[in-house]
Amino acid sequence: MSENIEIGPVYRYGAKLAAQIEPRWQQEWHNRHTFEAPNPVGDLAPADGSDIPADKLFVQDMFPYPSGAGLHVGHPLGYIATDVFARYNRMLGHNVLHTLGYDAFGLPAEQYAVQTGTHPRTTTEANIKNMERQLGRLGLGHDKRRSFATTNVDYYRWTQWIFLQVYNAWYDADATNATGSRGKARPVSELIASYEDGSRSLDGVCDGKYAGRIWADLTKVERAEVIDSQRLVYRSNSAVNWCPGLGTVLANEEVTAEGKSERGNFPVFRKNLSQWMMRITAYSDRLIDDLAALDWPDKVKAMQRNWIGRSQGAYVDFRIDTENGAVGNSDSQPGETISDPITVFTTRPDTLFGATYLVLAPEHSLVDSIVAPAWPDAAGSAAGSAAGSASASSATAAIPDSWKGDDGTGNPCATPAEAVRNYRRTISSKSDRERQENKDKTGVFTGAYAINPLNNTRVPIFIADYVLTGYGTGAIMAVPAHDTRDFDFATAFNLPIIDVVSGGTHNEDGTLTEAYTGDGTLINSSSENGLNLNGKTIADAKAATIAYLEETGAGAGTVQYKLRDWLFARQRYWGEPFPIVYDEDGVAHALPEDMLPIELPEVEDYKPVSFDPDDIDSVPSPPLAKAIDWVNVELDLGDGLKTYTRDTNVMPQWAGSSWYQLRYIDPTNEDIFCDIRNEEYWVGPRKDLHGEQDLGGVDLYVGGVEHAVLHLLYSRFWHKVLFDLGYLTSAEPYRKLFNQGYIQAYAYTDSRGTYIPAAEVEERDGHYIWTPTEASKLIAQNCGVAVGEELEVNREYGKMGKSLKNAVSPDEICDNYGADTLRVYEMSMGPLDQSRPWATKDVVGAHRFLQRVWRLAISEDSGEVTVTDETLDEEATKYLHRTVAAVREEYSNLRDNTAIAKLIEYTNFLTKKYGGVKGVDGTPRAAVEPLVLMLAPVAPHICEELWELLGYDESLAHAPFPTFDEKWLVDDAVEIPVQVNGKVRARIQVPADADRETLQAAALADEKVVELLGGKQPVKVIAVPGRLVNLVVKG
DSSP states (O other), rough: OHHHOOOSTOOOHHHHHHHHHHHHHHHHHHTTTTTOOOSSSTTTTTOOOOOOOSOOEEEEEEOOOOOOOOOTTTTTHHHHHHHHHHHHHHTTOOOEEEEEOOEEEEEEEHHHHHHHOOHHHHHHHHHHHHHHHHHTTOOOOOOOGGOOOOOOOHHHHHHHHHHHHHHHEEEEEEEETTTTTTTEEEEHHHHHHHHHTTTOOOTTTTGGGGTTTOOOGGGGGHHHHHTTTTBBBEEEEEEEEETTTTTTEEEEGGGTTSSSBBBTTBBBEEEEEEEEEEEEGHHHHHHHHHGGGGGGOOOHHHHHHHHHTEEEEEEEEEEEOOOOOTTBBBBBBBEEEEEEEEEEEEGGGGGGGGGGGEEETTTTTTHHHEEEEEEEOOOOOGGGGSSTEEEETTTOOOOOGGGGGOOOOOOOOOSSSHHHHHHHHTTTTTOOHHHHHHHHHEEEEEEEEOTTTTTTEEEEEEEEESTTTTTTSEEEEEOOOOHHHHHHHHHHHTEEEEBBBBOBOOHHHHHHSSOOSOOBBOOOOTTTTTOOOOOOOOHHHHHHHHHHHHHHTTTEEEEOOOOOOOOOOOOOOOOBBBBBEEEEEEOOOOOOOOOOOOOOOOOOOOOOOOOOOOOTOOOOOOGGGOHHHHHHHEEEESEEEEEEOOOOOOOTTTTHHHHEEEEEEEEOOSSSSSSSHHHHHOOOOOOHHHHHHHOBBBBEEEHHHHHHHHHHHHHHHHHHHHHTTTSSSSSOSSSSSSEEEOOOEEEEOOTTEEEOOOOGEEEEETTTOOOOOOOGHHHHHHHHHOTTOOOOOEEEHHHHHTTTTTOOOHHHHHHHHHHHHHHHHHHHHOOTTOOOOGGGOOOOOOOHHHHHHHHBBOTTOOOOOOOOOOOOOOHHHHHHHHHHHHHHHHTTTOHHHHHHHHHHHHHHHHHHHGGGGGOOSBBBBHHHHHHHHHTTTTTTTHHHHHHHHHHSSSOOOGGGOOOOOOGGGGGGGGEEEETTTTEEEEEEEEEEEEEEHHHHHHHHOOOOHHHHHOOOOOOOEEEEEETTEEEEEOO
């Protein structure tokens, strides 16, 4: 295709000329330091001490991972868009910070190391080099002094430093932070001081373990337990996603809906392991409340609010009645209750009278202590015969076999303990998402009962996988009449279903057809103890129930969150080592800052100790544990030289990407992660520009919606901790967020679903025919066809990727057309926030547009500049000013597609007005130079070349963007349609501000109108200024 567009005059703009222009200008920008943005202080401040512009702009792209597959044309979409925005604002006179680094730690490089023995750093650096080459061809205006990879030791030194700041902090919920809201991170040293001077009591710490004691009486280990229990980083024996096949713990987002590892497709099990956690939950309220101050898409804000999941409700305590005794509590007798109740959190305490059973997460800590030694004689539940119930068990009915699980042979289990044990094993490989999305409700009865605190009804206790230990309390009161999942479970297990809110739909026999979740008044909700909710609204019933629970000590109103603390450890090699060591007592010690960075040691191999993929009983053994000389270390941490053991886990990949915007600001600073004076300049609050609610942050952050929750939540959490500790003036990392769409493409598969090369498929009469070439010989063999043989294939539409064999490399487009053509095409494909289909055949349209721009200034035959000094007439002046006004508006709002459309229209206007058909020698300079400047943000190479050919020595990167005069945006005259009896019969030209009388006079004086009227006078004249004239004529 490129060969065809190269045919023509010698000096025509084409791929050959672009291949000369583009690398030359990229080198010129480097030599001239064109895109280097000065800081107020430090190494990147002006060498001559001059002031820097007050008007600044910090633009940031989503941190890319350097993949070994390289880039396809979908990857640069956001990078080009931010470059256009940055270049445009640079021309407006702003000091623009725009750079790009690499989120370089990750499992792919480590897996490759496991397979080949190649050090992950070698692979990562090679991938970065290739990605830099590909991005470099696009002419992105990055300040390359500020670029880095998270794998750089001088970068992850500061990641470790930030970890220590968070580790050495605790959250004081009663303190006021610098924004004026409640809650603030404070140094642990202040917490210790408050215990030492007695101003803070030990009561309530560690679940009351040290109540009544004083700090001076505690041992070293006890003091460590007190402080560690309040740190913002702590170790917890938590349920995690353990993948024996990979030998590591995985984050939820690394586990598929089927409960398999995203990489390798190995089984993943829920298992309790000791792991580092970050107490992000302490910031739940601030993370929600501060969203109001951010200029983010409503969709993303809603996703974060839902993820945090703040809800008003109540804790309710259900006493445990073990009737038959309990496993794990041999002293309990029938009819006795275990001292620890089951505490549930509910957002609907008003429905408590409808709670007919409890469900615990299989991992819940109370399960083993309440399991009965044998099945009860009957499934009796007073709730079963309550008014309005359906599917109710008789008070003396035998325990159904469906409640007893499966002993492995298809028969019910002999004991509750066997049922629980077997059920736990069955669901252990399910991910949290799979458990919650599973439509088939499963579970087993524990043999134990609890007491409903409102009516003293005995309700059976089940375990089921749809309840997760990490959400709420890990236990729910099931109200099947008013919760869909509970309804499905109750139906499957023949449990009572009691209406307590009016409005549900019933069968003829009175049973509910489905759970009713709408509004209504309370029914079937009274007890002998005096609590009567019947007839109350839901809101009033909630208030009355909470008051009763608090009065009787059976519960309390509270606020609950879905957000869980951040699992912050991986059993891998390729990650940031923890700056933590352990003493002989197992007490963790943070290393002093002067010992940073803690670098990764060399190891013989990079494999974690992996296990049989189905070995649920295995435990992690990280690769770093093999570096014995590194793990065991002698250090003096203030009390003499002692032997310590290093932590052999590494930080998750999220760590390095949670603060990179701050290092972009001050990348060469060796004394602090980011000088607060530079931070205040680039991201500090600017209330004069953004209002009193402004919390600061990057001015524009562009990226895909896929990281809308976790990455942004983690970044906000770390940023707020550093803000609380006084290291930052900004309380949020990103002031404005823009979610880009994606470039998508057609992919093709054979009848078995095997992807085949899209470039080899041809459409014929609505059918898609693949003709394999030698390059795809192996794929063809697998598909059962020979090279050159035709095969009809299926077409699907979706993402672009190497595995789908529909990826198009940006190198291919740059080779065939030039980078500017690729930039123009991608920016013109549609709105940036929407996905759009890629079509290589359409790229030529963008290329021809650039050729027309080139011809307006340069002779294709001689290469000489052809512009004239002719003054623009009124028509051209008006067109120019309107184009400038429109393009400025579109660039400012990231609507590059419509900006390009305006530039194409203007180019076509100039071509038509001053082209060869008009016999004019050339296009006026006054028309061409503004076009070159307006096009420069999108197509910078060709515009720099034209600018130089037009006689300018300086780069146009900092040239003033064209301005417009308002007077040229207003029409002096407008065309108005004239209707006769409702049909347009003529058009008249009138002043733009013509009133009704003027319109009427002009219409009646028009020659066509006079002829149509034939001397008749209209019976009515309707004149609407600026719109129309309608003459009503009879006969």
